[in-house]
Amino acid sequence: MGTVVDAPAVVTEKEVVAENMLGDKKVTVVFVLGGPGSGKGTQCSNIVEHFGFTHLSAGDLLRAEIKSGSENGTMIENMIKEGKIVPSEVTIKLLQQAMIKNENDKFLIDGFPRNEENRAAFENVTKISPAFVLFFNCSEEEMERRLLGRNEGRVDDNIETIRKRFKVFVESSLPVIEYYDAKDKVKKIDAAKPIPEVFEDVKAIFAPYAKYVIIYQAT
Numbered sequence: 001m002g003t004v005v006d007a008p009a010v011v012t013e014k015e016v017v018a019e020n021m022l023g024d025k026k027v028t029v030v031f032v033l034g035g036p037g038s039g040k041g042t043q044c045s046n047i048v049e050h051f052g053f054t055h056l057s058a059g060d061l062l063r064a065e066i067k068s069g070s071e072n073g074t075m076i077e078n079m080i081k082e083g084k085i086v087p088s089e090v091t092i093k094l095l096q097q098a099m100i101k102n103e104n105d106k107f108l109i110d111g112f113p114r115n116e117e118n119r120a121a122f123e124n125v126t127k128i129s130p131a132f133v134l135f136f137n138c139s140e141e142e143m144e145r146r147l148l149g150r151n152e153g154r155v156d157d158n159i160e161t162i163r164k165r166f167k168v169f170v171e172s173s174l175p176v177i178e179y180y181d182a183k184d185k186v187k188k189i190d191a192a193k194p195i196p197e198v199f200e201d202v203k204a205i206f207a208p209y210a211k212y213v214i215i216y217q218a219t
């Protein structure tokens with residue numbers, strides 16, 4: 001029979017720096033990065049289910065802001081239609097608010113930071129540096145196929161905007177991944193494989209963050 005006990009604290013010294021302040025709140029943050037359609041959102045749902053993180057998709061927060069009729073809504077919508085990166089202060093405010101509002105202290109920040117300015121501004125404003133960066137690596141051919149098949153009615157999932165998003169990813173977002181890679185913080189995943197296989201690789205990375213450890217006792 002299995003006994004469920006609390007997982008031991010297995011955070012390494014290197015990762016302790018990730019527990020920074022958000023007001024009075026200490027949080028652990030993982031940035032989930034990768035090209036459009038690489039499977040970030042899909043795998044984040046799996047991580048939430050198995051490892052007790054809260055998923056904050058920067059894109060979803062921006063789309064919710066458009067829907068809420070906020071004064072920034074039109075500007076955000078126009079930028080998303082063009083595949084451009086929304087000004088840092090707008091996105092950072094939404095992420096900060098979401099982290100403060102949520103009781104959890106472990107967050108997956110999906111699709112942010114998208115450029116060096118996003119990254120530097122986030123670190124300056126929140127004083128949070130990520131425990132690590134999960135990077136989903138996938139070819140443009142495969143990502144294009146996935147985006148064209150996504151079928152969620154998104155204004156940016158058309159071939160013209162997709163090509164712009166790929167260009168922005170290569171020119172602006174890859175340097176962020178390189179920045180963290182130089183700090184040995186990037187965990188790169190082969191995202192071209194089928195969803196369950198990608199999650200096997202993701203699981204190995206998140207094992208230290210397991211919600212429970214199940215101990216099987218021989219009887």
Ligand SMILES: Nc1ncnc2c1ncn2[C@@H]1O[C@H](COP(=O)(O)OP(=O)(O)O)[C@@H](O)[C@H]1O
Pocket residue numbers: 034035036037038039040041042043146147149150151191192193194195198
């Ligand atoms: N490993 C995979 N293999 C095939 N299709 C996938 C895979 N991961 C995600 N998808 C599909 O591709 C599309 C884009 O995935 P999504 O998670 O929304 O990507 P992102 O958040 O990186 O833009 C979705 O329709 C999703 O169901």
Ligand SMILES: O=c1ccn([C@@H]2O[C@H](COP(=O)(O)OP(=O)(O)O)[C@@H](O)[C@H]2O)c(=O)[nH]1
Pocket residue numbers: 034035036037057058059060062079080081082083084085086087091110111112113114156165
């Ligand atoms: O931090 C962010 C996240 C998203 N976006 C905008 O939202 C779009 C969709 O991003 P999302 O992460 O939802 O989807 P992806 O392109 O990764 O599939 C991007 O192309 C940008 O226009 C942004 O400006 N800043």
